[in-house]
Amino acid sequence: MLGVRVVLSRKTDGSVAxxxxxxxxxxxxxSMGRIVGDQIECGYHGLTFDCSGVCTLAPRLEKPPRGARVRAYPVESRYGLLWVWMGNPALADASTIFTVEHWGDPAWGLN
Ligand code: FES
Incomplete structure (x- = not known):
């Protein structure tokens, strides 16, 4: 998205990271690694990142390296789509997603 590779994962509560x-x-x-619960494990050396992008596990170290993290993007699921905020996370505002009139109204079709 916007020239940035983003990996999406579904968390155990059904939300998306x-x-x-x-x-x-x-x-x-x-994305070449694997999902472990609500976290993603790198396929190379096994660093594991939670949904906020913080490294929580480094298999060969006693503690994860301080500051080891990847960027996390706010994401909203709405209208059958995922809306990923690529800007400053502090400015993410799901209320700015436009309204689709009649979404979910059975009187209206979806093609
Ligand atoms: S490259 Fe991902 S843990 Fe080393």
Whole structure:
């Protein structure tokens, strides 16, 4: 999106997380790793990132490296679409998503 690779994952509560698709270690795609609960594990050395992008596990280290994180993007699921905020997360405002009149109204069709 906008020239940035983003990996999307569905969390155990059904909501969606959006992270930069690049491991904080050597930048391979996290989407080539695997989902572990609500987290994504890098396929190379196993650094694991939570939905906020913070590294929570480094298999060969006692503690995850301080500051190891990937960018997390606010995401909203609405109208059968995922709306990913690519700007400053502090400015994300789901109320700015336009309204689709009659969405979900059975009297209206969806093609
Ligand atoms: S490249 Fe991802 S953990 Fe090393």
């Amino acid at each position: 959006a992270l930069e698709d690049a491991c904080a270690h050597r930048k391979p795609q996290l």
